[in-house]
Amino acid sequence: GEDVEQSLFLSVREGDSSVINCTYTDSSSTYLYWYKQEPGAGLQLLTYIFSNMDMKQDQRLTVLLNKKDKHLSLRIADTQTGDSAIYFCAEKESGGGADGLTFGKGTHLIIQP
Amino acid sequence: EPEVTQTPSHQVTQMGQEVILRCVPISNHLYFYWYRQILGQKVEFLVSFYNNEISEKSEIFDDQFSVERPDGSNFTLKIRSTKLEDSAMYFCASSEGTGVTEAFFGQGTRLTVV
Numbered sequence: 001g002e003d004v005e006q007s008l009f010l011s012v013r014e015g016d017s018s019v020i021n022c023t024y025t026d027s028s029s030t031y032l033y034w035y036k037q038e039p040g041a042g043l044q045l046l047t048y049i050f051s052n053m054d055m056k057q058d059q060r061l062t063v064l065l066n067k068k069d070k071h072l073s074l075r076i077a078d079t080q081t082g083d084s085a086i087y088f089c090a091e092k093e094s095g096g097g098a099d100g101l102t103f104g105k106g107t108h109l110i111i112q113p
Numbered sequence: 114e115p116e117v118t119q120t121p122s123h124q125v126t127q128m129g130q131e132v133i134l135r136c137v138p139i140s141n142h143l144y145f146y147w148y149r150q151i152l153g154q155k156v157e158f159l160v161s162f163y164n165n166e167i168s169e170k171s172e173i174f175d176d177q178f179s180v181e182r183p184d185g186s187n188f189t190l191k192i193r194s195t196k197l198e199d200s201a202m203y204f205c206a207s208s209e210g211t212g213v214t215e216a217f218f219g220q221g222t223r224l225t226v227v
Contacts, residue, residue, distance in 0.1 A: 004155070035218075042117065042204065042218035043156070088156060098146045098206045098216030099169055103156035 002026040006089050006104035009017045015113045018076040022089030029091040032065060034074045037086045037106070046074070076109075078089075084111045090108065115139045119205050119219035126195050126201045126226055134190045138207030145188045146206040146216065147180065149173070156204065162188065195226045 003025045012018045030051050035043040048100070049056045049063045049072070056063045062075040076083055086106040092099070118137045126132045138145050160170040162180050167170040179191045192199055202223050208216040
């Protein structure tokens with residue numbers, strides 16, 4: 001079945017860039033997502049990318065997709081203390097919404113002052 | 114800003130008991146979902162619901178589970194006879210459609226089966 005893997009922790013200094021990586025196995029993944037979960041809150045959609053794109057930029061966020069290696073990354077420029085959260089990579093074959101998303105375990109982003 | 118709300122935030126139940134987890138989706142949304150995350154594991158899809166019926170479900174969603182939209186605002190997940198392995202964080206989500214559309218997740222209900 002589909003699988004999504006992420007490292008569990010990432011520690012960065014405030015002001016540096018954070019790069020959170022994700023690999024997936026399903027070659028028919030059409031949509032790839034990054035969700036953010038702050039303590040006590042739900043999963044918030046940060047950004048998504050279609051499989052026919054290589055890159056998407058949205059303010060401080062840059063998503064890179066290497067479809068050949070099935071590797072997705074999320075770069076957060078100028079990381080702030082408010083970026084401290086768990087970041088989930090997710091994929092699905094088709095459509096949007098939240099139907100049948102396959103999530104990774106989530107990466108805890110820790111910000112050092 | 115509209116949000117998905119879930120109650121209770123934490124539920125403790127004895128093994129074998131029935132439990133109902135409640136969700137209030139965003140009011141104009143038509144698609145509803147349940148996910149769960151066992152501690153230390155991945156967030157897993159359980160079921161999606163549209164037009165008063167299940168549209169998709171995973172292998173996890175067996176006969177012990179059921180979903181219902183009893184009125185115009187609530188969306189519930191029932192577990193008939195809870196097992197220890199049902200202990201998890203359960204997330205409800207809703208979306209307006211299924212195109213490239215954002216799904217909004219609730220804050221989760223932590224279910225502990227003892």
